[in-house]
Amino acid sequence: MKADPAGVLTGTHYLDGDFACGEGAMAAGCRFVAGYPITPSTEVVERIARRFPRMGGIFIQMEDELASMAAVIGASWTGTKSMTVTSGPGFSLMMENIGLAAMMETPCVVVNVQRGGPSTGLPTMVGQADMMQARWGSHGDYAVIAISPCSPQEAFNFTIDAFNLSEIYRVPVLVMMDECVGHMTEKVIIPPAEAIDVVPRRLTAKPPGEFLPYRRNGNSVPEFARAGDGYRFHTTGLTHDERGYPVMSAECQDRCVRGIVDKIRLNADKIVRYEEEEIEGAEVVVVTYGITARVARMGVDMARQHGIKVGVLRLVVVWPFPEKRIRELASKIRAFVVPEINYGQIVLEVERCAAGKAAAIPVSHMGGGVHDPNDIFRAISEAAK
């Protein structure tokens, strides 16, 4: 369906990434946000708190991030699209209930405007070191989707995409921004509502007696019933059968875990999204995401001026990871160069998929700033030798 015009601020704006992300959420139909203040993400909810009362939305500032994430799941079970926003330390606290959202198969969006870590780290300065936490941070086996914008325009667009993916797959979708994108101000074009596609919460057509909240066929996503519609269903964070009832057995565990992981893993081809540039004939491919994708551009240009054939693969959806594509490229190229504002996270995934057929070279920046493009250029030159 098309977006509800009440949430769409159509026009050409000059916005920072945080504000643009908030506008994306409202355009996507988000009408419940719970959050706890944390730099550098707070502007997202400040924007929403100002605009929500005019469109039937509720923002509540909770007592902490544990509560924020729990409230988001509760609200989502009413069919109201819901989101929370945070940065590293709050993201750690949310892990508990991100696991619950994955287990209960609750559509929701979590925005992480990454700053330098670990611990309190660099509250006002950039980092990209929560990428592995995004994938593995909660205990047990589960799957999520993570998307990484590199500009305020993308913060707007990708937040809408995040909501749509969360509805399609009934999964928490993580918008992995970073402080640079969050605080960078650029032109953002918000199209008219009728030009924005949104996926509404699809409710089961089955009557209450026939509905089973966790019945799935193969890798399909179960049908949804919302609280208050007479279904009187049960949902739990315990291992459960298709009725949603807890069953403590290895067999049920097997079905339950495979169900929540495989709906993402086996549909990865439909979810994976990346952009490529000059990959044909490249000796070296730079794999990058977020703000680093923009910084890497200068290093890539310098390398090309020196005659090196270098391509770029920019991850839009980071999780699920484009395993197949990296595997294909690995047999054609000499090396991947992976600049990240962390001590090497996504490079590990590249290395795993390259499986020794091509080198995976990290270019690490510990955070607090972006890379010096010369460092990326040097890594590309070394890799091409």
Added chain:
Amino acid sequence: MSTILEEDSVTIEEHPISPFIRTDRMPHIWCPTCGIGTVVKCYATALAQSGIDLDKVSIVSGIGCTGRVAGYMKLDGFHATHGRAVPFATGLKLGRPELLVTVFSGDGDLVGIGGNHFIHAARRNMDLLVILVNNFIYGMTGGQNAATTPLTAKSSTMPFGNFERPFNLPHLAACCGATYVARWTSLHIRRMTKSFKEAIQRKGFRFIEVITPCATLYARLNKLGSGLDLMRFYHDNAEIRHGADTRELDIEFQDKIICGKFIDEERPTFLDMMHEHYGKTLGDKYVPMPPEGGWIHE
């Protein structure tokens, strides 16, 4: 002396609260003589008597023995993470304001790990009915010390007796802004049911504590006898004092238990305050969340 009856000589009647129970999940996990089942029965009876539309009732539990209630009652039931039943319920209520949202959980869940959420929901006067079953201990994990274990009582992690001062829960709830505060024991079936019924009809943060010490672990560790002995103890030591000063409701080890309704007042809820304030400051521009929620559809 017991007599064994032939099956065809017995008329099987439906239990009066079985329409409220997921009978396909029976038997439940609770120990013989545990009081949780009694509290569930009283709540179900109160729902039936209140005549409320059960399709619009949601129940949220956290983790623990009482945390299983959301899974046994035939309502929209949510079994959330440990300690987070109250914020989960907050989201449910705000996402669809027409719902009656009941939080049904234990002391460890609601005021141990979940204490911060509890005080803030009371402060906001969030429109939630909170039923707390206080068993004085962490029951499901094996009788560890709780924020409610009476001084000197033994627990598996305080083998020489508890030396931490426990919470006085009605006082905590009242201080933080709860608009309805009561305490009963699982012996007070009639009064507890009446209290639940009353609370279902009120608005705001309503808190009812039901004392039912763990008959398996607390009673065994403290040599208090059987579940029946605990009932006798409530009978002899519970004192009903409506409107008592909540400062005087501490529970000492094997001492009297003051029960009753302590607070029953009307104050605007979070949603009332929000509607009024935005109505005043934004005027016609204010669009409230519809009672049926923010579900956007074609």
